[in-house]
Amino acid sequence: MASPITLSALNLTRFHGGRSVVTDVSLELHRGEVLGLLGHNGAGKSTTLQMLAGALTPSSGRVEVCDFDIARKPALAKACLGFLPEHPPIYKDMRVDDYLTFAAKLHHVLPAQLTDYLNLAKQRCGLSDCGKKLIGTLSKGYQQRVGIAQAIIHQPPVVILDEPTVGLDPTQIRDIRELIRELGNSSSVILSTHLLHEVENICDRAVILQQGKVIFNDTTNELRRHSDIESSFIRLTAMPAEGATT
């Protein structure tokens, strides 16, 4: 691979109440790559992404972002990350502009660049007219867009999006997909979804999780090679994960 690795996870495992939710997940993300994380409900997608973003500590294994270990050098590693969790972390009593400015400051955006970054993020997420509105009064789709804007406002090299298109209408979904493609040119994006054609359209590579284990990790072309992507997915997930059954 020519392009450098921006995010790598090594043998991530997370236990929850004595049961492992994510087992031995390793993955790598290169610059300018869009990676799709697929899997059924409860396959461990969100848990994996939270560990990658440093929101959750892995029981074992480690994460490196831009060559910084997230447990040892959290400030440096997290400065390279933008994260949209499953529930957008928005303060409903704040105005969109105030909130995004706060998020930018948290990520050490310089005061001189604040306005430019704010305007760019709003324009990218279609929020240009909503700057003065209270987040609590926005619809679910707009709140989701504020969540995405929060993740990209500081223009991080790695963007992690947990189900970015949930709650959006078809036009918005198309816009967000274009945005993700655009982000994929300059930074690396990892997103989770259960919409297969989303992966087909925008992702260069796909990782499929099944019961917390990686059962597929290759290019989307490979996933498409034998048959269409949907039947490949069903075929793969129908097979029991290795070692998961007796």
Add this chain to the structure above:
Amino acid sequence: MIRTLAKKELHTLFVAPSTWWMLALLQFIFAWFYLARMDDYLQVQAQLAQMDSAPGATISIAAPLASVLAIVLMMLIPLFTMRLIAEERRNQTWILLSTAPISATDIVLGKYFGLLAMLSIIIAACAVMVSSLALGTHADFGLIAGNILGVWLLAASYAALGLFFSSLTRQPVVAAFGALAVSFGLWMLEMSSGAVRVLAPTVHFQNLNVGLISTADLIYFALFIVGFLLLTIERVRRERGEV
């Protein structure tokens, strides 16, 4: 970074209608007590005038008022501190802070100073009210300042204690009750007779209440505040998996 967080915290407090209600209610209670104490004082003033070294207006009115404010704040502060961390966890906004490239110290101190700014406003409003004594008599501003300092240190201590409880749970109510229970427990220690009395913040407030500023009390408050802040920082650090 601490300033950014503190400003945001202050903003959040002041856009909530409940904060304004609490401020208004507090001013009302305080004014009520102030007038009641004033009334009492005016009634016994004639007898006091015949005594040799009669207590002045400041010690008869301002000092008891400061004690009342101290108790009200003890019960009120857990309601503010529960929002700082526990409620952010429940609203799932905590993740924004925990994935940001800032240290646990920044988060904890930012939230602490934000709340402290707001408590200072409450205390300053009361200080202004008490200073109105000067309109009618010779107020002892030294004693008033001692009392205000005492109340402020007490408030800062309860805020640090409450913040620690807020960091332990994701249930705001649990955080508030925990902090309140410990504050009450410490207050009860004041009634006991043994050496454990020195552990109670209110015991150290009593000296300031009569206008005595002693280094030992100041050190006690400093240790109390710094101790709980350090515990909170450590708790947040561990949660974020920092080594």
